[in-house]
Amino acid sequence: MTLWKYPLSGKTIQRSMIAALSATLLMTPLHAFAADETPQAAASPATLNVSLESSTSGTSAPAQVSQSQSSSLAVGEHRLISRKEIVQNWDDLDPDYTPEKAIEAVKALLSKEDFEALFPYRLGSEEWYKVAKGKEYYKADQKDYFSYDNLIHAVAEVSNLKIKIRTRQGTPSAQEIYRLDKDGRVETLVVRSADFNSASNRNKTIETVIIDGGTFLKEGFKKDRKRELAAFLANLSHETGGGWATAPGGPLRWGLFWNENIAGRTGVNQDAFVDPASAELYPGTPDKRYYGRGPIMLSWNFNYGLFSSIIYGDKSVLLDNPEIVAADGKIGYMTAILFWMTPQNPKPSAHDVMVGRWKPSPLEKFRGLGDPGFGTTVMVLNGLEANLGETEGSPVQRRAGHYRDITNRMGVDITGEKVDTLGMKPF
Numbered sequence: 001m002t003l004w005k006y007p008l009s010g011k012t013i014q015r016s017m018i019a020a021l022s023a024t025l026l027m028t029p030l031h032a033f034a035a036d037e038t039p040q041a042a043a044s045p046a047t048l049n050v051s052l053e054s055s056t057s058g059t060s061a062p063a064q065v066s067q068s069q070s071s072s073l074a075v076g077e078h079r080l081i082s083r084k085e086i087v088q089n090w091d092d093l094d095p096d097y098t099p100e101k102a103i104e105a106v107k108a109l110l111s112k113e114d115f116e117a118l119f120p121y122r123l124g125s126e127e128w129y130k131v132a133k134g135k136e137y138y139k140a141d142q143k144d145y146f147s148y149d150n151l152i153h154a155v156a157e158v159s160n161l162k163i164k165i166r167t168r169q170g171t172p173s174a175q176e177i178y179r180l181d182k183d184g185r186v187e188t189l190v191v192r193s194a195d196f197n198s199a200s201n202r203n204k205t206i207e208t209v210i211i212d213g214g215t216f217l218k219e220g221f222k223k224d225r226k227r228e229l230a231a232f233l234a235n236l237s238h239e240t241g242g243g244w245a246t247a248p249g250g251p252l253r254w255g256l257f258w259n260e261n262i263a264g265r266t267g268v269n270q271d272a273f274v275d276p277a278s279a280e281l282y283p284g285t286p287d288k289r290y291y292g293r294g295p296i297m298l299s300w301n302f303n304y305g306l307f308s309s310i311i312y313g314d315k316s317v318l319l320d321n322p323e324i325v326a327a328d329g330k331i332g333y334m335t336a337i338l339f340w341m342t343p344q345n346p347k348p349s350a351h352d353v354m355v356g357r358w359k360p361s362p363l364e365k366f367r368g369l370g371d372p373g374f375g376t377t378v379m380v381l382n383g384l385e386a387n388l389g390e391t392e393g394s395p396v397q398r399r400a401g402h403y404r405d406i407t408n409r410m411g412v413d414i415t416g417e418k419v420d421t422l423g424m425k426p427f
Contacts, residue, residue, distance in 0.1 A: 078188035078313060086185060090162055090210060093182055097214025102159035103152055105217040109229050112148040114409050118233075120249065121242065122146040122256035136266070145329040146240075146256040146295070154333030159214035163310065163342065168196065169205040172345070179310055182214075190309040211342055211349075220355035226410045227417075228354040231377050232340055234402035235350075236295045241398060251398065252405045260326050261299070264291025278302040285320045293325040294332035296339055307335050347427045350377040367425040371418040374403050383426035396420050 073079065086093060095101075120127045124144040132138040144150075160182050168174035176192040195201055217225050237255025247254055263269040273291055274284035282305030284290065292299045298307065301319065308318035311334055318324060325332055343349040348358040353376050360370045369376055378385055378399055388396040400419040407414050 073187075073189040075189050075192050076309075076314065078186050081180075081185055081187050083185075085187075086180075090164065090180055090187075091212075094212065094214065097159060097212050097218060099156035099159045099183075099214075101218065102155045102214055102216070105225065106152050106155055106229070109217060109222075109226050110406075110410060115148045115151075118406060118409055119146065119237070119253070119256045121254045123240075123259055128257070137262075143329070145259055145326075145332065147329060150329035151333050153330045154337060155216060157311075157330065158216060158334055158337045158341075161213040161310070161338075163211045163213070163338075165209045165211075167207050167209075168201045169207055171195070171201055171204065174198070174201045174204075179313060181313075186313075188309075188313040190313075191306070209343075213338070213341060216337055216341055216351060219351075219357070223412055224355050226412045227374075227407065227414070228351065230403055230406040230410060230412065231350065231354050231374050232336075233406055234374070234399055235377065235381055236336060237402040238395065238399040239297060240295060241402075252401050255402055256295075259294055259329075259332060261292035261297055264289060264293075272301075273299055274301045278305075282306070282315060282319060288320070288322055290322055293322065295336040298325050298335050307338065310338060311335075344380075347380050350380045353377050353380060364427065367427070368423040369425070369427065373417040373419065374400065374414075375418040375421050375424065378421050379424050379427065386421055386424050386426050389420045389422045 081089070116125075119125070121131060122128060122144070123146055124142045128142070132142075162180040162182060164178040164180070166176050166178075174193050174196045176196050177190045179188045179190050180186070181188075217229055219225070220228070233255075237252075240258045241251070241255050242257025243251030243254030245251060261269075264271075264273075269291065270289070271291070272284055272289045278301060282302045284301045290299060290301050290304050298304060304318040304322050304325070305315040309315040311331065312318075325335065341349055341351050343352065352358040353372050354374075356372060358372055360372070364370065369379060375396075378396060382395075385395050385399075388394045390397045390400050403419055404414070
């Protein structure tokens with residue numbers, strides 16, 4: 001078996017952030033790596049490096065367990081669990097975090113009319129067809145990939161999931177990760193590192209973090225929930241934007257225009273994006289390429305395999321069919337939301353930053369990370385954009401521009417909120 005290395009080291013995170021949002025879940029940067037970049041040997045992916053210094057979404061502080069509590073499940077296996085087991089092992093099911101409540105939350109924060117006004121040139125929209133007609137990337141059957149309905153359906157699907165990360169204290173590489181289908185009450189073991197139950201680790205304390213997908217857009221004051229949705233969409237809009245300075249309607253109207261890495265899609269870059277260090281755990285399928293796709297430009301075999309495990313409970317679905325991420329807008333949004341909700345050591349989750357759960361440590365304050373607002377989410381997602389203002393040509397200018405635009409549409413006053421990264425250093 002492959003002995004997994006600590007996937008979300010600072011080195012890995014920085015590498016992952018170059019192309020889009022950085023990763024979070026038990027995979028290394030689950031977002032997009034630059035299309036022409038190759039994995040660094042010191043940053044092999046596999047486990048989830050979550051922050052254990054602050055409580056994560058839908059949980060209290062990490063629980064410490066003195067015994068191994070090893071599951072009899074093999075990786076990929078699932079079982080039905082009782083209500084008692086859900087209470088004992090999954091912190092119960094909160095009725096405020098159901099799919100129905102999740103749908104209500106999106107609609108209460110941003111209407112379909114306002115969403116479509118913000119993104120008239122989104123991929124597959126009526127305006128996109130007018131612009132794309134005759135272009136190399138035109139598809140006559142292109143669906144409205146970034147549609148409001150796909151966003152709502154993705155939020156609802158994610159809200160039906162809980163993720164549990166169990167880590168051996170002092171050995172961050174020793175992890176196992178589970179998913180819970182809340183409606184079906186089905187628990188699946190997604191990942192277990194080869195050293196989790198080794199002789200040197202089996203008696204070590206287990207630290208547990210549980211993330212409830214239903215807390216997305218459901219925590220904090222209503223203003224905070226609006227700011228969270230705006231920050232989420234603003235960051236995705238920057239990563240997928242197709243606008244330019246003199247674009248019709250202005251560059252901010254062109255968010256959510258792309259959902260595939262251009263070099264990967266056109267074949268200019270023929271790299272399969274299969275990392276040898278993770279190929280045993282997440283083997284690439286022959287003739288399939290794992291270049292950037294979706295709102296976060298999901299890249300590399302280990303990210304496709306990991307998200308497939310969390311979304312479907314089966315790693316092979318997206319490994320065998322990576323095209324699904326670009327073909328199905330709901331799945332694309334799901335990968336982005338799952339990333340947004342999960343912390344990555346030493347970073348908090350962007351969700352926790354926006355709803356006020358994250359409390360910066362003295363060291364983080366020293367690094368200029370004491371303001372829990374949009375600027376800090378940029379640092380969570382892309383540490384390479386540190387110490388940047390809203391100057392011409394700065395990537396932060398567009399991110400912040402989208403954020404101001406969306407919050408203005410929502411009627412949220414962000415006066416005084418730090419929206420750039422000036423004075424900030426990476427976590």
